[in-house]
Amino acid sequence: MAKKSKTAFVCNECGADYSKWAGQCSACGAWNSLSEVRLGPEHTDSRAANFTGAQSGYAGAAGQGKVQKLSEIDLSELPRIPTNASELDRVLGGGLVPGSVVLMGGHPGAGKSTVLLQTLCHLSQNLPALYVTGEESLQQVAMRAKRLGLPADHLQMLSETNVEQICLTAGEVKPKVMVVDSIQVMHMAEVQSAPGSVAQVRESAAYLTRFAKQTGTALILVGHVTKDGTLAGPKVLEHIIDCSIMLEGTHDSRFRTLRAHKNRFGAVNELGVFAMTEQGLKEVSNPSAxxxxxxxxxxxxxxxxxxxxxxxxxxxxxxxxxxxxxxxxxxxxxxxxxxxxxxxxxxxxxxxxxxxxxxxxxxxxxxxxxxxxxxxxxxxxxxxxxxxxxxxxxxxxxxxxxxxxxxxxxxxxxxxxxxxxxxxxxxxxxxxxxxxxxxxxxxxxxxxxxxxxxxxxxxxxxxx
Structure with missing residues (x-):
């Protein structure tokens, strides 16, 4: 017998959920911020088992029930993955951490997809990488890579918006680094809401994060921003991820600044500077000049x-x-x-x-x-x-x-x-x-x- 879908009311500001609607969120004090969310039927852990063995040997956050002393934890299990972009590595704290989730935001045209495509094309020369695009077709991404003169012979591409299918495919490909562009267009079949809604963004991000933690995949999510420059979606999205970085720059300037607003693996006040050229975003090693x-x-x-x-x-x-x-x-x-x-x-x-x-x-x-x-x-x-x-x-x-x-x-x-x-x-x-x-x-x-x-x-x- 099929289980009925549950309904909850989620605050758009802080992510707190309630069983019934209220005019004010008691957690953060925001008014008229609760919106109705239809949750899918409760599911077992069988879907998680589809990708738990994607990359064996990873000592990630999921499934670890053994108590250890802090001094006995082996940090060599999580080596950094350099991105070959010194400015991006500086903001990330030295490179990508296996099993980490990075959220990159920015205004339309800032260069989010460009810098990530450049990064993955170079990373794919040494390790398996997967670029998932939900907003553009594969032909559009290939045209951009050809225009920028990027090495495209090893990067694996996937055009998909269904989160379960993305994780199933990634479990077969076993990438070390995966980019999802963007989280606002992703959806889950069990959640009865439109893509980009509070429920879809929260559940999709949680599902992708669980996949990254259990398989040791370094995951990068692309996020949209609102008119006031903040990341779109529920605030709980920023609590789920490990690192939140923003690519900023005006349309009349050829320079872009990359700054971390949250980073569990490095400083949050690092600044990376890029210059927009015909060959894409180039690093600026001496921004003072x-x-x-x-x-x-x-x-x-x-x-x-x-x-x-x-x-x-x-x-x-x-x-x-x-x-x-x-x-x-x-x-x-x-x-x-x-x-x-x-x-x-x-x-x-x-x-x-x-x-x-x-x-x-x-x-x-x-x-x-x-x-x-x-x-x-x-x-x-x-x-x-x-x-x-x-x-x-x-x-x-x-x-x-x-x-x-x-x-x-x-x-x-x-x-x-x-x-x-x-x-x-x-x-x-x-x-x-x-x-x-x-x-x-x-x-x-x-x-x-x-x-x-x-x-x-x-x-x-x-x-x-």
Whole structure:
């Protein structure tokens, strides 16, 4: 006798499920976020047995009931799989981990399918790889590979949207790395919902994750993004996977940035930079040189700072424009920086720097589309604002970094010496840094000016 399908109500924000509908989710507090989900009939573990033996010898997360001490766990069982793309390996934490699930998101046209096709074409030369496409035909993928000049003689392709069939085929092929493009078009026959719905995305991702864990396959899922730039689908999807990375970039820029938002096998603040060319996405090994392509004549309000991205410093140009406001409420616009932090720093500038710009419009921009997430650019931002306000051009070979406190003190930032050495390597000869970041050993050809307060920094640049 066939079992009846169950109905549940799942929160689109946090993934919590309930037996009946409610106006507010009690788990996350979101209103009108519960949607009805029809679950398939309960099934036995027989379908999982179809692929448990796909790759024998893998000591994965599934099926391990033995208790072990943490010090006795052999890490050599999970060697990293290098992708032959140093920027991608940097973001992943050193390469793909067998049995891991990576979710790559990005706006349409960002280059998700291109970078994954390039990666799998090169990986397939040394190990079995499978590329599953649900949005494009095999001919379309083959045309892209031919246009990019990729080695296509070993990569195995599959055009399928049924998750059970994908895992059954993969169990026969036994790939070491598999890409599913994309999770939003996948479906399961037992779930009575349309592809892309909350139920289908959650159940499909859970089924594919279970396959990856039990067979030791490194799985990469491609995900769509919403209008606000977040990954589409239920929040539970981000809890299932091991690593979530986003490929970002505007349509009018040839550069793409790859950043990890979640990574169980590495740091989450690593940044990879790619350049879109006719041969696909090419790695940018020295992104500072690209973001520092400045004009021949430096205008007032332009300053270079050093931000720390993962394990390396990155030099970026920060620009400020201060102009008389024709409105009763002057505008404060920050592109690439936190808007609230800008307002706070302007208040510190007035109180402890003696510079009043309350009646001025202030516009801040980080050149190159880089998003500065740390506080090391505080002092640079204020110096750029005062430079534009005074209409005084700062030296071309000047670099500034430091955190500004509410009392006007300049606080140190991590990895100060590495930031200075990176600036010296690119030809900078003068730097204003927090006093606590003063170098123990002088760098040849660079003058380092340590400052303790905001007023000292303004006097050092003759902007007071």
């Amino acid at each position: 690209i973001f520092l392509q400045r004009a021949d004549e430096i205008a007032a309000g332009s300053v270079v700072t050093s931000v720390w991205e993962g394990t390396r410093p990155l030099l970026v140009e920060l620009q400020a424009l201060v102009d008389d406001s024709s409105l009763g409420n002057p505008r404060r616009v920050a592109v690439g920086l936190d808007q609230n932090r800008l307002n706070m720093l302007l208040a510190v500038l007035h109180r402890h720097g003696g510079v009043l710009i309350g009646d001025q419009d202030v516009f801040i921009n980080v050149v190159g589309g880089v998003k500065v997430m740390e506080t090391s650019a505080d002092l640079t931002l204020l110096m750029a604002v005062v430079s534009s306000f005074r209409n005084r051009t700062l030296d071309r070979d000047l670099m500034i970094f430091g955190e500004v406190g509410l009392a006007g003190e300049i606080r140190p930032v991590p990895s100060g010496q590495e930031r200075l050495r990176e600036a010296a390597k690119h030809g900078f000869r003068k730097a204003i840094v927090p006093a606590a970041n003063r170098l123990k050993d002088d760098i040849e050809g660079m003058q380092v000016i340590p400052v303790k307060t905001l007023s000292e920094a303004l006097n050092a640049l003759d902007l007071g």
